[in-house]
Amino acid sequence: MKENRNIHVSEGFVSYLDRCRLLNQNGLVLWMTGLSGSGKSTIAVNVEKRLFDKNKAVYRLDGDNIRTGLNSDLGFTENDRNENIRRVIEAAKLFKDAGIITIVSFISPYKKMREQAKLKIGAGCFFEIYIKASLEICKKRDPKGLYKKAINKKISNFTGITDIYEEPEEPDLIIDTDLLSVNESVEKIMEFILDKIKFS
Numbered sequence: 001m002k003e004n005r006n007i008h009v010s011e012g013f014v015s016y017l018d019r020c021r022l023l024n025q026n027g028l029v030l031w032m033t034g035l036s037g038s039g040k041s042t043i044a045v046n047v048e049k050r051l052f053d054k055n056k057a058v059y060r061l062d063g064d065n066i067r068t069g070l071n072s073d074l075g076f077t078e079n080d081r082n083e084n085i086r087r088v089i090e091a092a093k094l095f096k097d098a099g100i101i102t103i104v105s106f107i108s109p110y111k112k113m114r115e116q117a118k119l120k121i122g123a124g125c126f127f128e129i130y131i132k133a134s135l136e137i138c139k140k141r142d143p144k145g146l147y148k149k150a151i152n153k154k155i156s157n158f159t160g161i162t163d164i165y166e167e168p169e170e171p172d173l174i175i176d177t178d179l180l181s182v183n184e185s186v187e188k189i190m191e192f193i194l195d196k197i198k199f200s
């Protein structure tokens with residue numbers, strides 16, 4: 001913990017609800033977790049487009065994108081993964097507070113960090129979506145060739161091979177991409193969130 005630096009948080013005159021009213025939607029976070037290759041990014045870009053086409057203010061925080069910018073200084077040790085997610089939680093919270101529908105697609109393998117996300121963002125605005133696929137299928141898909149590299153020991157700390165993935169115990173929604181097509185997966189998420197994003 002850093003020393004107290006005389007920081008004073010200012011509230012401002014515009015509230016979260018004011019912003020939601022302006023955008024005619026509820027700001028919330030859809031937190032997609034799952035193995036590499038399970039389908040998080042594919043589903044996230046499609047859900048984003050579907051919501052955008054419905055005139056919704058939506059933004060995506062994607063693992064690989066954030067790792068090339070905000071988190072480019074971080075690797076894949078347990079400490080770095082935790083710091084990676086800590087920053088993403090803070091970023092997602094800011095977007096949500098701005099009234100934006102925020103789609104987070106990160107492996108986020110540790111249960112503790114996902115619990116932290118829910119706690120920080122707020123249970124009513126946070127939805128954990130488990131993008132579920134078996135390791136066998138993910139290895140077969142291997143869209144970025146990462147499983148091959150991990151198996152050949154060219155990369156270390158790779159989730160599912162040389163690092164753990166802790167499955168969500170009570171996710172708000174499970175999307176089983178072993179069984180569903182991309183369209184079916186996107187449709188299921190749209191059904192799940194449409195009433196939640198409606199400003200009330």
Ligand code: ADP
Nearest residue numbers: 036037038039040041042143177180181182185
């Ligand atoms: P992740 O972001 O989880 O690492 P990607 O979205 O990059 O995964 O890759 C998932 C791969 O699986 C893509 O090639 C995609 O076309 C394929 N796929 C097959 N079925 C599905 C599905 N139901 N949902 C999402 N992706 C799927």
